[in-house]
Amino acid sequence: MTTAPILVADCVGKRYRERWVLRSASLRAQPGELRALLGRNGVGKSTLMKIAAGLVIPDSGTVRFDGRARETTRLHRLAREGLFLLPDHDLLSAAFSIREHLHFVGRAGTPNGMDEAIETLSLGPLLDARPPELSSGERRRAEVALAWVRRPRCLLADEPLRHLAPIDGELLLGVLRSMTADGCAVIVTGNEVPSLLAAAHHVTWCTDGTTYELGPPFMARHDERFMKDFLGRGIRDS
């Protein structure tokens, strides 16, 4: 039985000045599923994620969270209902240590798996450090730990693997997979295509201002246009 999507951005359009970045793009987050939102640079993947998260107001289209459409979607409201946005940068405040960040996001009265997150993501030695003292990879691990400890119902992760060593990327994707196993709906963007195709349950392709649902990665790899216009020979043959 397929469960209803928790987050639906439907027929979304967005233009900056005269340039339409998105014309009719859609995004769905399905509980227990990791979806990869792929596309070339500048096609509007991050814009679509920000619209779905309520950070950017679309020029057309609707966003529904938990079955409810809203006239104005705002991240802080969606966050109270279980959405977490992992942006491509600037989630951590320089004013607080990693330990304090983890305490902030933990919800009172619910087991949040903080110890597990610290151990899995090797954050133990970094707990009392502040973000500016960390490398970009360490910051990224800490940000994913925040998302994990928050126990969101839906996670939108914009380029979580950027600037990461392959081993760290593998680790983070493992965490995201384990979050989906707990019922979280996860959408990930990025250009680390082989890793994302290996981890994802479903592929959405963003191109020419719209999106295509390509299905599971093995089906995406057999989509002729996706292969020709996005994957290129290197990944197609890998």
Add this chain to the structure above:
Amino acid sequence: MRIPLRLLRTLLIRGTLAWLFTRALAAAILSLHATAVGETATPESVAGTLVTTIWVLAFSAVLLLVDFRRRKEMLLLRNLGLAPVMASFLALSLGLIAEGVWFALA
């Protein structure tokens, strides 16, 4: 919505500092104005009109919003379910109480 104590404490400290700065600025402007029109600046003349109180609180809130942006804390606050505008007014709680008391006494 639960606001972590450590975060609340930080917000209150920042909010109170912003309020103190704005209050001092308002007092300086009002006493300069009083001098310019040939009056003697008194505590009453730099304290409590409703317009001054609203101006001080609004300016402090804007300062705090700019500070959140400068510190890149907007997304963290939003992910915690706290709108930055709400956070800035929460941070100004002590200033709001002080303004209220000052306004009532003036």
